[in-house]
Structure formats: C-alpha cells, structure tokens
Amino acid sequence: MLYREAGQFKTSYEKDAAIFPILQDRIGMAVVLVVAFAVVPFVATPYVFTGILIPLLIFSLAALGLNILTGYAGQLSLGTAAFMAVGAFAAYNFMLRVPGIPVLVAFALAGVVAALVGILFGLPSLRIRGLYLVVATLAAQFFIVWFLTRVGWITNYSTSGVITAQQVVILGYAFTTPAAKYLLILSIVSLLALAAKNMARGNVGRSWMAVRDMDVAAEVIGIRLMRAKLLAFAVSSFYCGVAGALFAYLYLGTVEPEAFNLDLSFRILFMVIIGGVGTVMGSFLGAAFVTLLPVFLSVTVRFLDNILGLHIAESTISNLELIVFGGLIIFFLIVEPHGLARLWQIGKEKLRLWPFPH
Amino acid sequence: MKAIKHALLGAVIFVAATAASAQNEQFVPVLSYRVGPYAAGGSGYYGGAIDYWTLINMSGGINGVKLVWEECETEYNASKGVECYERLKKKNGGASTVEPLSTGIAYGLFDRVAQDKIPMTTFGYGLASAADGRVYPWVFPIGTTYWDQMAAMIAYLGQKEGGVDKLKGKKVAFLYHDSAYGKEPIPVLDALAAKHGFEALKIPVPVPGTTQESQWLQIRQARPDYVIVWTYGVMSTVALKTAAKTGYPKNKLLGVWWAGSEEDVIPAGDASKGYVSASFTATGTDFPVMQDIKKKVYGANKGNLEDPTRLGNVMYTRGVVYGMILVEAIRVAQSQFGKGKVMTPEQLRWGFEHLNLTEARIKELGAGGLFPPIKTSCADHEGSGMVKFQEWTGTGFKQVTPFMAGDRDMVRKMAEETAGKYAAEKKITPRDCAKEG
DSSP: OOSOOTTOOOOSHHHHTOSSOSHHHHHHHHHHHHIIIIIHHHHOOHHIIIIIIHHHHHHHHHHHHHIIIIIISOOOOSOHHHHHHHHHHHHHHHHHHSTTOOHHHHHHHHHHHHHHHHHHHHGGGGTOOTHHHHHHHHHHHHHHHHHHHHOGGGGTTOTTSOEEOOOOEETTEEOOSHHHHHHHHHHHHHHHHHHHHHHHHSHHHHHHHHHHHOHHHHHHTTOOHHHHHHHHHHHHHHHHHHHHHHIIIIIISEEOGGGGSHHHHHHHHHHHHHHOTTOHHHHHHHHHHHHHHHHHHHHHHHHHHHHHTOOOOHHHHHHHHHHHHHHHHHHHHHHOTTOHHHHHHHHHHHHHHTTOOO | OHHHHHHHHHHHHHHHHHHHHHHTEEEEEEEEOOSSTTHHHHHHHHHHHHHHHHHHHHTTTBTTBEEEEEEEEOTTOHHHHHHHHHHHTTGGGOOOOBOOOOHHHHHHHHHHHHHHTOOEEOTTOSOGGGGBTTTOTTEEOOBOOHHHHHHHHHHHHHHHHTSGGGGTTOEEEEEEETTHHHHTTHHHHHHHHHHHTOEEEEEEEOTTOSOOHHHHHHHHHHOOSEEEEEOOTHHHHHHHHHHHHTTOOGGGEEEOGGGOSHHHHGGGGGGGTTOEEEESSOOSSOSHHHHHIIIIIITTTOOSOSSGGGTTSHHHHHHHHHHHHHHHHHHHHHHHHOTTSOOOHHHHHHHHHTOEEOHHHHHHTTOTTTSOOEEOOSSBSSBOOOBEEEEEOSSSEEEOSOSBOOOHHHHHHHHHHHHHHHHHHHTOOOOOTTTOO
C-alpha cells in the first residue's frame, strides 16, 4: 500500500530514465545516505568503524569491481585480489616516489595502473571464455603476487617484503580517527558506486550485457567485442585497485603481498554470487553477508554459550562458526540462486500488493 | 508481585557480584586460531597459555588478581585478526596485552597498539628490529627474534665444524617460506656470510609448499654443506620428505623453530629421524609446572586441550612459557604499582620492560631449564636472544645444545639501524631511555 508507484507519472524522458524512478526508492536511498553520512559517524563506536564498517565498504567496492566484470560483462575472474594488490602497491609507490602527490590522486593513479594490468590479463578473454578464462585469470592471481614479492623495487627493498602505508593527509587534515577514515571511504565508495550504476544503465553497460548474453549476437549487432571486453577488465580492475589502495591505507595500514592471496579472490567471488550477479546493490549485500555474518555468528555463539553456561570448547565454537556459515550460504543459494539482490526485488514486488494481495 | 521483587533483588545482587569480581580481574584478549591450516599450532599454543592461567587462577591468582580471557577466532588471517583485536580491546575493562602469534596480524596491529597504548608481545616471531624498545615502545619480541635465531644457527653450524672460522668456503643453502616470515632473517644471513666467508644460497618455496621437487633438485645440483629449513606448517613436513627422497643427508638439515614440533616431524616418518631444529624453549612433561598442570588443571577437568596427550609437546610448551612470562610481567608491574591491583596496559608495559627472570626465579616457577633467563629494559625488549637445538629421535626431542647465542652484538646493531631507519621514515622520535626508570 505504501510502496506503490501508482499516480507517479513520468512526463519527460529524463524522469523515465532516472536511477530511481519511484519516489519511495528515492526517499529510501536519501535516508540511507543521510544515515550513513550524518548519523553513523556520531553513534558508531570505534570497533564498529574499524571492525565492521570500513572492511564492509572496502570489500563492497572490490565486489562491485568484480561484479562489473563477471556480472555485467560475463567474464569470470579469479584475479580480483591480485588487482587489489596492484592498486595497493601502486599507491604506495606513487606516494613514495612522487613528492607532494595528493593522496586521492595517488589512489586514482593506483586504480589506473591496476586497470592497465587488468587489460593485459584481459587479453586472453578475446579468445577463451568460461572456465578456461578462469584459469587464465588464476594465472594473473599467482603471477602478480609472485611478481610483487620478487621485485625488490616495488617494496622499496624492505627486507620482509611488507610495507607500511604512509599517512593519509588531505588538505592538511590527517585521517587518523576511525570516523574520519570511514567518511573518506564512504565518500569514495558512494561516488564510484554511482558511477558504476550509471555505466551499467548506459551504453557501456548495455554492450557488456549483450556480450555476456551472447557474444556472437552482440558482434552481429555492431558491438566491438574487444573494446567491450577490455573496457570491462579495465573498469573492473580500476575498482579493485582503488579498493586495494583503501584496504592498505585506511584499513590495515600495512601491505604484504600474502594478504592478497587466492583465498581473498574466492571470498570476493562469493560476495558477488551470494549478493547477486549483475547488480550494483548485490555487491553491497554480498559483501555484508560475507564479512558480517561470521562476526555475527562468532558473537552470538559465544553469547549463547555464556548465557546458557554450556562451556563448549573453543575449537568447537570456531568450527561451529564455519559450519553454520557454510550451511547458510548453501541455504541462500538454494532458496534464491540469483542472490540476495533478487530476494530484495521479490520483497519489493510483494510490498506493492501488501497488505491486500488479492 | 513478590516474585518480581525477588527476581529484581536477585538481578541486583547478580550485577553487584559481577561488578565486584570485575574489579579484580585482569583481562587478556586471546586472538587464537583453531581452524584452518595452522590450527595445530594455534590450538597447542593458546591451549598451553590458557592452561597455565587456569593453574594460576586456581591457586588464587596474582596476589589475588585473577586472569580472565576471551577468545576470538582469527584463522591466521590479518583482516580477521584486526577485527578480533578491535572487538576485544575495550571488553571487560579493557585489554591489557595482546599476542596474535601471526606475523601478518602483528604487522596489522603495530600502529594500532601504539595508538591504543596496549603492549603487544610477539614471542619468537615478528619484526626483529622491534627489539629496540626506543622506537617500538609497545612491541615486545621477548626471548628471541628471527635474527638472533639465524645468528645462533650459524654459530651452531660453526660448532659442528669445529669453529666458525671453519665455515669459510662452505656453502649453506637457505630454503625459505616465501613470505615476510621467510625473508626476515636474510639480512643477518648475508651479513654473517660476508663476515665468515661462506656462501649463502637462497631458495624460496612458494606458499603453501606442498611440492618442492624443483627446489631440492636445485639443492642437489649445488651440493651445499648444510641446508637451513625455514618453513612453516605443511611445508616443513614436505621439505623433510623431499630431502629424504632426493637423498640429501638429514643430519645436514637445520630447521627453524617453527619447523621443529611434533606436528612437523611425525608425519614425515623416518625421514625426520636425526633432524635437528632450533627452539626457544625446552620441551617435555618432566618440568614441575607441567606436572602441576597435568595434576591440578586436567585432574579437575579444566584443561583446554581436547587431546591431553599433546600436553608437553613443542607448541604447547611455548604457550605455557608465554602464559608464564605474561603472569611474571603482571607480577613485576604489581610490585611497582600496587600488589593485588589490576594493572593498566601502561603499567603492564612497565612490567614487560622490567622483567628479570633469573635462573633461580625460573626454577622457583617450576620451569628450571624450560626457557633461558630473560632480562628486559626500556631499550632492550628482547632480553635474551638465546636459542637451543634439539634433535628428533623418532619418539621425542633430544636436547643437543644448552641455550646458546650467536653474534648478538652484530644483531643488536643491525636491529638498531633498521629501527632507526623506520623511525626516520615514520617521523618517530625515539624515547630517551636514560630519562625513564
């Protein structure tokens, strides 16, 4: 009853093509943004910032990057973590070697470097697809991490291969408190998410989706495959690279190539699959599911253990978390193979009729 | 109505009681890992520490102050570890110290512990230059670092040859875990190779290292006089097995201390008999403190290990030693800031900086010979640098040397130089230790 577009007439093409054509959606989004920007910074504790919100936003960005490639353009990839690593190390080197470079420029350039590397490793996609492409991107994952550990110049000849990120200072303001870091990340992620949404709705996105659905047909209707595929690799890697730089500079504070291993690539792929392939919102939902659920489970299991006085052995609790997490993933994929974003969509459809379904 | 009143009263008493008990509890967050590829190490290590704390609590705590702890599963993953640290640092009146037992997590926490002013211990791993307490006031690589271990290994090899000068012209291969952990000792290896005139052949093994044929082929071609095996987890077992397969004599292998526990050598079977590895603690259940844990803690069914036969093995022993040193640091801090009080992290740091565990004191703790004497100070956060070597006999570890040190002066000088460079890069003004007590 409340969520219903009846009576909202679109009188211009502009209105018809808006991101959120329905008034309720616009209000909802505005509320989310206001809460995220203006309420959360005042109410959240440092733990919520550093333990939950910051990693959530960064992983959302990485998942969004992969979603552009896998969800929109249909190119499966297992090299996400490696592209993040490229971004992190590129940002470090720009900051180190270019005196006085503004941090945001370094982040953007890091994204560009990652995009170039992405294009390079995207070249095989012109010839191979599906699982074979996964193998090619797997090569990227291993090669890049190997390269970053092997070439001393990249880590400024640090003996252990681990580098410490420089401080983030913008216009003389040092981003050291959790709230400040959160706001900076939130701004960057919001802007990039808006850009992604627009890209996906526009010409570029349509050509990606055409390639995804059937590349021969896409070619026939005049889409240049090489351009579309490589652009998808470039844009996706740009997003991952920026996410990697944020991960290094505003989350961990250090970078070691080992942190960007295959395991992380898989986790980001799971975020995309669970959240919803080919949706911007799904990237956020998926990242929330994969990063928050384990924390939630571990807190709840321990809380229940305390309250009920069960005294379960610690190792059982640790294993229990993993078992429940795995079970939930399977459950969600059976209930809704199209991911959480699809569940949200169904929920909206139901809301339109609620409370009078007949 | 009456029932509600009673319930309320009960609740009030309960709250009051928990508040009262909280006043005399020292909280330690435990960033453990009990699942995943490193679970065997994590569960043994934290099991040992927790068992020792249980023992202390059962005998009345530290001057009446009981230790409380809460675990959080890190899976040996840096970002999970950071989340766990953030989750636990404010709980139960605040964390007094943290020990992640993972190089990756420790790196992620360096800046955080300095900002939160919580001392972090890194027993037998982590950054060697953190031994310089002037630059790293909140990090404590108590005991020994990788650099000292490398120096001691070369000293041990020198002993085997009949003097370090005999190492001249020899070839020592360094087979290492290709990560921060494996690369850490390379500067010391290079410096010692230049000093003693031997050749160091560095061979990286990519993680996880389940196949090492090509590396051992390289070793077979180069015919080094010794191979230092600097690995962790399954990589260690594979190294031992592959060495046997390629016919490299096992008495010429020398393992790092993380490649010298029961979990590493037993799966390798015969290939590990006679293999010597380093250690920063002794092992076994003969020590009075181990007997106490067995009798009192496991006797009362309060033990942390699910499999009590692991009691006394290498990782477990190291955990007990960590538990013990933390308790001693609290004791030292209490003697300065008030006995029977809960120490703040700052006060505990003072305790860590003024440890003086003499042989007599270690014996008093029921652990004579379990670990070397440790004396820390504001500038020296390491306090010992001693390593011993043990040989796997097929059924247990035989101690082949007493606690010994390598070229400590050189290592300390290198640590200070590296720390100084770090301070310059991060614009840290080192503390003036002469001014602090």
